[in-house]
Amino acid sequence: MTAELTLVGRSSSHFTRIVSIFAAELGVACGFEPVFDIKSREARVFGENPLLRVPSLRTPEGTWFGSLSASRELARRSTSDVPIVWPEDSTEPAGANAQEIVTDVMNTGVVIVLARVNGLADDMPLLEKPFARLHGALAWLEANLDAVLASLPERRLSFLEVSAFCMLTHLEFRELGRLDGRPKLQAFCSRFGARPSAQRTNYRFDQPPARAGT
Ligand SMILES: N[C@@H](CCC(=O)N[C@@H](CS)C(=O)NCC(=O)O)C(=O)O
Known part of the structure; x- marks a missing residue:
């Protein structure tokens, strides 16, 4: 089964970890697609991010590039009312x-x-x-x-x-x-x-x- 949300990132990346922590704190289920080759020049490896960086958050409506945008999207999707x-x-x-x-x-x-x-x-x-x-x-x-x-x-x-x-x-x-x-x-x-x-x-x-x- 494909998760509705997928975090494209690296478990060794501080920007990726921001999004993973938001997902955990907000109780939003999110799959994980690791990027093994950080030197890759192919945007598809990075969730189509043309900047060739992680993280990206893939959603049915589109992909959010970067830790702040991805974290905000998780907050919008969360049903918990975390201030x-x-x-x-x-x-x-x-x-x-x-x-x-x-x-x-x-x-x-x-x-x-x-x-x-x-x-x-x-x-x-x-x-x-x-x-x-x-x-x-x-x-x-x-x-x-x-x-x-x-x-x-x-x-x-x-x-x-x-x-x-x-x-x-x-x-x-x-x-x-x-x-x-x-x-x-x-x-x-x-x-x-x-x-x-x-x-x-x-x-x-x-x-x-x-x-x-x-
Ligand atoms: N503004 C981005 C920065 C993302 C970023 O720099 N990610 C690093 C990994 S922690 C990366 O992908 N580096 C590869 C590169 O710069 O080529 C964010 O907030 O997520």
Whole structure:
């Protein structure tokens, strides 16, 4: 049976994990189609996303590209009345900046991982600024994330928390950075990581099925 909704993504991807956590939190059933070859140049591999990136959410009405659009679509389809805070609900600079920083760090992580996948070393000059960005971003989040989260409207879920959790845990999973010396960020990850939605979506590398006869 084909699932009505299919998440096209990677279990090792922080952007994909955002959508998986929303699906779990909102109780929306969603199939999963892994993308094994992230270097593919074929849009069909990425749910027809011409940007050649994951995630995409395939629905009977059409396909949603990207983690925010896919998460919003899951929220629209959910029958549970979970109060969610979206990025545009942050009306103070700190909240908006936190989301900007988290999303940018995720994009920076993609740049570094893709450089590695293409055989480039971390100490190449082109990666100096991305690593500096990561360092500065973590310092900013350590100093500000708790206060920003405390200032968000009453909620059960926020896009900021979900994306921050996926970003911070991915840094360690992909060895892009460490949370040593960042006790507030570690505590945030422990708190959010206790949710069943987080535990069910632990990072791992999807394995292509073994070929018959091999
Ligand atoms: N704006 C997109 C970014 C998605 C993204 O960068 N995904 C990464 C994996 S975590 C990817 O597909 N990278 C492959 C590439 O950039 O070629 C979103 O929010 O989902």
